[in-house]
Amino acid sequence: MYLTITLSILFFVQCTSKHQVTAASLVGTATGKGLKDYYKDYFPIGVAVSMASLHGPDSALIVEEFNSVTPENDMKMGPIHPSENVYNWKNADAIVDFAVSRHIRIRGHNLCWHNQEAGWMFKGPNGEPATKELLLQRLKDHIFAVAGRYKGKIYAWDVVNEAVDDSDDTTQVYRKSNWYKICNGPDFIDSAFKYAHEADPDAKLYYNDYNSEHPVKREKIFKLLQKLIAGHAPIDGVGMQAHWKLNDPSPDELRKALDEVTSLGLKVQFTEMDITIRLPKPNPASGTMPAATAVPDSGYTPLAEAKQIAQYKMAFDIFRKYKRFITGVTFWNVSDRSSWLDGRGGGLMGGAAAGANTPRVVRKAYPLLFDENRQRKKAYWAVVNF
Numbered sequence: 001m002y003l004t005i006t007l008s009i010l011f012f013v014q015c016t017s018k019h020q021v022t023a024a025s026l027v028g029t030a031t032g033k034g035l036k037d038y039y040k041d042y043f044p045i046g047v048a049v050s051m052a053s054l055h056g057p058d059s060a061l062i063v064e065e066f067n068s069v070t071p072e073n074d075m076k077m078g079p080i081h082p083s084e085n086v087y088n089w090k091n092a093d094a095i096v097d098f099a100v101s102r103h104i105r106i107r108g109h110n111l112c113w114h115n116q117e118a119g120w121m122f123k124g125p126n127g128e129p130a131t132k133e134l135l136l137q138r139l140k141d142h143i144f145a146v147a148g149r150y151k152g153k154i155y156a157w158d159v160v161n162e163a164v165d166d167s168d169d170t171t172q173v174y175r176k177s178n179w180y181k182i183c184n185g186p187d188f189i190d191s192a193f194k195y196a197h198e199a200d201p202d203a204k205l206y207y208n209d210y211n212s213e214h215p216v217k218r219e220k221i222f223k224l225l226q227k228l229i230a231g232h233a234p235i236d237g238v239g240m241q242a243h244w245k246l247n248d249p250s251p252d253e254l255r256k257a258l259d260e261v262t263s264l265g266l267k268v269q270f271t272e273m274d275i276t277i278r279l280p281k282p283n284p285a286s287g288t289m290p291a292a293t294a295v296p297d298s299g300y301t302p303l304a305e306a307k308q309i310a311q312y313k314m315a316f317d318i319f320r321k322y323k324r325f326i327t328g329v330t331f332w333n334v335s336d337r338s339s340w341l342d343g344r345g346g347g348l349m350g351g352a353a354a355g356a357n358t359p360r361v362v363r364k365a366y367p368l369l370f371d372e373n374r375q376r377k378k379a380y381w382a383v384v385n386f
């Protein structure tokens with residue numbers, strides 16, 4: 001059975017390789033069709049960008065392939081609002097100008113998160129923890145400043161990011177973040193949506209999270225959405241981040257997550273898509289994992305490539321079937337040359353967090369549709385040949 005599946009995937013790889021050679025030369029030329037063109041009857045196709053993407057070869061590829069961008073880091077609370085009266089607009093403005101001048105739409109990311117947070121917001125005037133009232137006032141000021149500045153230019157915002165708990169404990173719905181603790185509950189989420197809508201009534205507002213297809217987390221997200229809707233929060237949809245693996249999610253899990261969210265009348269965007277070829281991190285407690293130095297990076301093997309092609313194809317086959325509900329698919333980074341996933345996974349796996357006794361081993365993730373030379377991969381053709 002396994003052999004049959006592997007052989008058919010390898011056959012598919014063979015069949016698509018001809019296209020790749022032919023079309024790779026089209027990248028960056030005026031004659032090529034990009035992802036956005038293949039999907040023009042479906043949904044916009046976006047990409048996360050940084051300042052580095054705005055110049056040089058990445059920018060040509062972005063213009064050729066995508067019709068939506070998301071700032072990868074430059075609009076997050078900490079980077080853009082590092083202290084009470086200080087806003088760093090430079091990078092965010094540059095990304096907005098880049099996109100507006102090229103008629104590329106912009107998703108804003110994000111207005112409230114527990115990570116890359118503006119730490120000063122959680123402290124009162126004398127260093128004591130901020131009160132709920134002060135924190136919500138700061139949240140409102142922040143959202144009015146950021147969403148207000150880009151009103152009419154940013155068409156959709158990730159209003160709140162990753163506020164749901166990751167554990168298997170089904171009774172614990174919300175992440176115990178500083179936001180949750182100081183507000184003594186999840187009401188800051190409702191407030192953030194209300195402020196965002198007041199600041200820019202035309203922007204589409206999303207709740208954004210990862211692992212939204214995993215059954216336990218899916219149900220927790222569903223509870224949050226039900227609560228928001230019951231409270232008349234101005235929410236338009238859900239961002240499913242789609243940081244996926246070769247076998248995760250399954251088609252059934254993906255469909256179920258889509259069915260559940262859309263049953264509430266909400267739209268869906270896949271907001272941060274990538275499919276790593278790396279296996280899940282092993283459990284160090286099991287003692288089965290050899291030291292990082294003994295696990296060389298096996299690279300982008302034909303088997304990993306075949307499985308990645310199949311997973312991308314599965315996902316886009318389903319996306320197209322749900323086009324009525326899907327309002328965008330965005331990739332998280334431009335090409336395999338540089339992904340946020342590269343080098344991640346510390347401890348026994350090596351990676352960025354490895355210490356002196358576990359030397360850093362860069363294990364690339366190869367998660368995107370363009371290779372290290374920014375050429376279209378076979379997975380690209382699996383996505384656009386339908």
Ligand code: 9MR
Nearest residue numbers: 072073109115116161210241272332340
């Ligand atoms: O890609 C982003 C990376 O450059 C940052 O170091 C990281 C900080 O947490 O955030 C990454 O983007 C995250 C996104 O904003 C929210 N979902 C998860 C993404 C990957 O961590």
